[in-house]
Amino acid sequence: MNSDMKLPQKLMLLGSGELGKEFVIAAGRLGNYVIAVDRYDNAPAMQVADCAEVISMLSADDLERIVDKYQPDFIIPEIEAIRTEKLLEFEARGITVIPTAAATNYTMNRDRIRELAHQELGIRTAKYGYASTLEELIAISDEIGFPNVIKPVMSSSGKGQSVVKEKAEVEKAWNYAIAGSRGDTHKVIVEEFINFEIEITLLTIKQWNAPTIFCSPIGHRQERGDYQESWQPAGISEQMTAQAQEIAKKVTDALGGAGIFGVEFFITKDEVIFSELSPRPHDTGMVTLISQNLNEFELHLRAILGLPIPHIEQLGPSASAVILASEKLDAIAYIGVAEALSEKDVDIRLFGKPTAHPYRRMGVALAKGSNIQQAREKATTAASKVKLTEESKLC
């Protein structure tokens, strides 16, 4: 990759949620041209991009049509559910796919990246197995033992995921996994339940012409398999951090390319256990919108464009807490924002998703504090002040 690339570049973003929106803002600040793509109109990133396209990203024909129309320099996936075979084709035609087309193919489903990490690279993961029918799931659950965690191989943000305490619950978990599975696969993964002390995301920045660098680990708390709060620094030992960095480097080297990766680990009393990774900014990494001199979106952009990252500064104890919808709404207004912002060192992002349904992530509160506990309390309190209400459509 040319280390003095001319700007602007034409970037096609596949997936236009909250993570894409902040990425588009970072890209736009350096004058780049962004085409935001998603399955529905007026998605968050579309609101700040130069152009928008609504397509099925699982359709090879739809992808072909828009790539042909815009001829982007870069294709930047923002979600997993993409017809990744098509990305291999685009890459072969000279378009740069981030981090690489093969990497998006590896990480689209949980099974391929798990095989790469565990079988090929010998990295410690939770014990696991797969099933494609209820009978197979019952058998493999018995083998892994209880409690275990059952997830569709293709899903994210905890969709279709359950913790199963005993055999009698397996059928319910199977039905839930199939209902929550994205795309056209009906395969599920069963994992040993890891009783971790803390789980972390290690944001890992892989560069074209410079060494891999890391952000300070981010601690997080999840419910229903979905992120609720995150904080940085995570407060884990230097030795555990070094172990996580070594594993993250190994996996991201095997995937290749450039960009930021959110590498997830379970930290037990004496082990660092690899869980999964996103070859793109991570939801728990939204804390970097307040906690670092360069946030994860700016880092992703710089890594993609081969721009230098001379220094990543952690700005002190910081936290994020999500603002979730509690009901179905077709047009949304927010109340309580003024109260949320009345506290020092608190900020709010509202993503502008056009509709809401229970547990949909609609915004995030960000805070700095004199210690992690205070930062978490400030972020959680601010998030709780913001409420959704039905609004007549603005336009």
Ligand SMILES: Nc1ncnc2c1ncn2[C@@H]1O[C@H](COP(=O)(O)OP(=O)(O)OP(=O)(O)O)[C@@H](O)[C@H]1O
């Ligand atoms: N084997 C496990 N043992 C204990 N907890 C687990 C296990 N697998 C998942 N979890 C819990 O569920 C959360 C979500 O799991 P995972 O990251 O695999 O799902 P996901 O749907 O890919 O989420 P995301 O897209 O938000 O990263 C984890 O962060 C963790 O809190």
Ligand SMILES: NCC(=O)N[C@@H]1O[C@H](COP(=O)([O-])[O-])[C@@H](O)[C@H]1O
């Ligand atoms: N854990 C992955 C993650 O956080 N992805 C983020 O959520 C959006 C989808 O939101 P939606 O389901 O509310 O449309 C994605 O587009 C991405 O920004």
Ligand SMILES: [Mg+2]
């Ligand atoms: Mg995860």
